[in-house]
């Protein structure tokens with residue numbers, strides 16, 4: 001590998017880095033090079049364009065070269081930069097968590113909308129006692145990863161309290177950092193659990209973006225995902241729906257045996273684009289008294305299994 005010149009300026013460094021990224025078939029090489037150098041220099045990437053003739057010192061060159069090497073080795077850019085934007089929030093991400101995807105923002109929208117409807121109904125029926133009713137958990141997020149879903153919901157719903165679970169304690173540690181960073185840690189309770197194990201009473205709304213990649217699909221994923229994102233965040237079993245089915249069964253068991261009238265109103269589960277018919281059939285078989293439907297994302301692809309309880 002060629003060493004950087006000691007007096008290399010920003011333009012030269014970017015030009016050479018772009019060529020190397022392009023040769024390694026990394027997506028959007030010019031933008032990627034700019035993002036990496038902006039990160040190293042702790043400047044907005046627009047600043048680089050206006051300061052192309054500024055010389056890089058040896059430390060900056062060394063650091064840029066090492067980050068560049070990681071991206072060339074197909075480590076995801078979000079891990080190299082250490083953060084990713086989700087629902088307008090800057091989230092810390094590293095190898096312990098799945099990188100939140102834009103399509104998952106749909107779960108946030110659906111939950112916030114359901115919360116609005118529920119709050120209206122509670123306000124009408126509970127009058128002045130509304131705040132007491134509203135003091136319990138309103139939402140359970142299963143498989144929270146970086147905490148993307150509950151943190152996005154909590155920042156847009158100031159009174160909401162959320163229980164967020166994950167089987168991975170590593171992921172929960174990242175979720176805690178993000179919740180603290182965005183000032184919502186006091187309203188999000190993090191719990192290590194295998195799906196709903198240990199959770200008896202269900203809150204009004206459940207969100208879940210559980211792993212749904214099939215075993216076969218995992219083998220064909222790009223190296224950025226296959227070799228770097230946690231396997232436990234991807235592997236959805238033989239047909240991708242193993243965890244979705246198990247979660248539906250656990251919901252059904254609790255809805256039937258719950259001592260108190262169940263508060264559960266709605267569950268929103270992210271699914272893969274080809275899983276709509278199978279996910280719908282599973283929900284109808286496991287929860288025959290609920291209303292299940294598949295919602296499409298902005299690209300027109302099946303994306304969310306939405307289930308409403310209580311008619």
Ligand SMILES: C[S@@+](CC[C@H](N)C(=O)[O-])C[C@H]1O[C@@H](n2cnc3c(N)ncnc32)[C@H](O)[C@@H]1O
Pocket residue numbers: 097098099100101104142143144145146147148149165166167168171193194195208209210211212232233234243
């Ligand atoms: C596809 S990732 C989604 C993470 C996050 N919800 C998001 O949308 O960015 C799935 C998450 O589910 C967790 N998970 C896998 N199996 C689980 C299980 N049996 N119970 C609870 N969480 C599980 C993984 O650790 C991972 O964090």
